[in-house]
Amino acid sequence: MSTFKDAGHLFRFAGLFVLAFLIFLVVRHYVVPKSFGQYGHYRGAAIGEIAAHPAKFAGHETCEGCHADVADKKKAGKHAHVNCEACHGAIYQHLPVPEQPKPNLYERFVVLIIHPMPPDPPLLRHAEDPASVKPELPDTAVLCIRCHTASAAKPKGFPQIVPADHYPGPPCGSCHQPHSPAMDAGGAK
Amino acid sequence: MNLSRRQMLVLLPAAAVAWKSVLAGTPEDSPNYKMTDHWWGMLIDIPKCIGCGNCVRACQTENDVPDGYFRTWVERYHVTDENMVSPEVISPDGGKEGFPVAAEDAGKYFFVPKMCNHCADSPCTQVCPVGATFVAPDGVVLVDQKYCLGCAYCVQACPYGCRYIHPKKDVADKCTLCYHRITQGLTTACCEACPTGARQLVDLKDPKDPIHEFLKTHSVQVLKPQMATGAKAYYYGLDGSVR
Numbered sequence: 001m002s003t004f005k006d007a008g009h010l011f012r013f014a015g016l017f018v019l020a021f022l023i024f025l026v027v028r029h030y031v032v033p034k035s036f037g038q039y040g041h042y043r044g045a046a047i048g049e050i051a052a053h054p055a056k057f058a059g060h061e062t063c064e065g066c067h068a069d070v071a072d073k074k075k076a077g078k079h080a081h082v083n084c085e086a087c088h089g090a091i092y093q094h095l096p097v098p099e100q101p102k103p104n105l106y107e108r109f110v111v112l113i114i115h116p117m118p119p120d121p122p123l124l125r126h127a128e129d130p131a132s133v134k135p136e137l138p139d140t141a142v143l144c145i146r147c148h149t150a151s152a153a154k155p156k157g158f159p160q161i162v163p164a165d166h167y168p169g170p171p172c173g174s175c176h177q178p179h180s181p182a183m184d185a186g187g188a189k
Numbered sequence: 190m191n192l193s194r195r196q197m198l199v200l201l202p203a204a205a206v207a208w209k210s211v212l213a214g215t216p217e218d219s220p221n222y223k224m225t226d227h228w229w230g231m232l233i234d235i236p237k238c239i240g241c242g243n244c245v246r247a248c249q250t251e252n253d254v255p256d257g258y259f260r261t262w263v264e265r266y267h268v269t270d271e272n273m274v275s276p277e278v279i280s281p282d283g284g285k286e287g288f289p290v291a292a293e294d295a296g297k298y299f300f301v302p303k304m305c306n307h308c309a310d311s312p313c314t315q316v317c318p319v320g321a322t323f324v325a326p327d328g329v330v331l332v333d334q335k336y337c338l339g340c341a342y343c344v345q346a347c348p349y350g351c352r353y354i355h356p357k358k359d360v361a362d363k364c365t366l367c368y369h370r371i372t373q374g375l376t377t378a379c380c381e382a383c384p385t386g387a388r389q390l391v392d393l394k395d396p397k398d399p400i401h402e403f404l405k406t407h408s409v410q411v412l413k414p415q416m417a418t419g420a421k422a423y424y425y426g427l428d429g430s431v432r
Binding site for chain 1: 222224236237238239240241242243247250251252265267286287288290291292293294298299300320321322323324325326331333335336365367368369370372373375376378381382383384385386
């Protein structure tokens with residue numbers, strides 16, 4: 001024992017070190033999220049949270065479920081590869097956010113911790129409630145020229161017009177059927 | 190703040206439960222989606238882009254991107270014969286409402302849609318000090334916004350300028366390749382809205398994906414290949430003047 005006769009201070013120091021390390025392990029256990037390191041140096045649960053974001057564009061297949069007649073007409077025309085929501089906009093629309101009562105201190109505290117990110121406003125899909133959620137009928141005067149106004153920057157083979165020279169006055173939709181716009185393919189109205 | 194002992198006793202267990210929920214996370218698992226079966230990227234066909242801005246608007250709608258910030262945007266290049274190395278580049282409001290008419294004069298014009306390149310060896314994920322941004326097992330670069338400090342180190346590190354600090358959330362934000370859509374079997378909002386098919390979502394691990402045939406038969410380039418970021422936004426018809 002004589003070897004350790006004057007080593008008491010070292011043992012006390014080692015004890016302190018071990019204690020600090022144990023405290024570190026306990027704190028780490030509670031502070032590091034459970035899924036951290038599941039796939040790599042990040043919180044694995046974040047992937048699922050990002051995947052849970054609500055989609056607003058439902059895809060053309062959803063539209064074609066009810067509007068098969070339009071889909072058939074479109075398939076035969078020049079706009080066959082233009083998806084419905086490219087012109088009509090997203091099928092999901094944000095509902096007006098109802099006025100929330102001011103949270104009391106308790107609610108504010110809990111909400112702050114559970115939802116560090118502001119929650120998404122509610123969504124409703126046109127397909128779920130066709131009467132109250134209607135995609136806006138596009139204004140052909142704006143919509144068509146956005147793509148078809150002639151510009152040197154556009155691909156040469158893409159159909160382009162100079163709006164001022166190309167039958168100025170009535171909107172495009174009064175002559176062209178937007179779902180199958182070519183005049184010689186029965187697209188004229 | 191005046192709290193009675195009774196209020197405090199109610200608050201503490203509630204806070205503990207809430208904190209536990211934050212730490213554990215409550216993901217909504219997508220059925221039938223296996224991350225290791227996919228390796229996502231994007232094919233951008235420059236000769237097909239007409240600069241209509243549909244992709245930019247769709248992205249902003251789909252992902253609630255604040256005005257003036259962009260997860261994807263479109264640039265218009267004007268390269269003159271005399272100056273091939275310093276092209277004139279414009280992107281008014283990210284190309285969201287289209288572009289002014291380009292006059293038919295000297296040189297060439299073309300549109301270049303830009304977005305996160307979802308790099309396999311991304312510089313942005315390497316600099317994050319807290320592990321808030323990462324390359325997911327399916328090759329998508331994501332941000333854990335609950336974990337992000339908002340230090341903006343990744344914003345500086347991205348060589349393509351694809352990240353920004355969200356003005357309301359004060360955390361890094363970027364293209365998720367519509368992760369919530371592709372895990373459900375849908376394509377991205379920008380691809381869905383593109384009227385000419387200039388953007389195509391590709392899955393490099395899917396042997397049936399037409400991208401394999403396309404890569405074999407076409408000259409395809411990535412942006413800034415010299416940076417060896419492993420970019421997965423493949424550009425067909427990319428001009429040498431594009432930066």
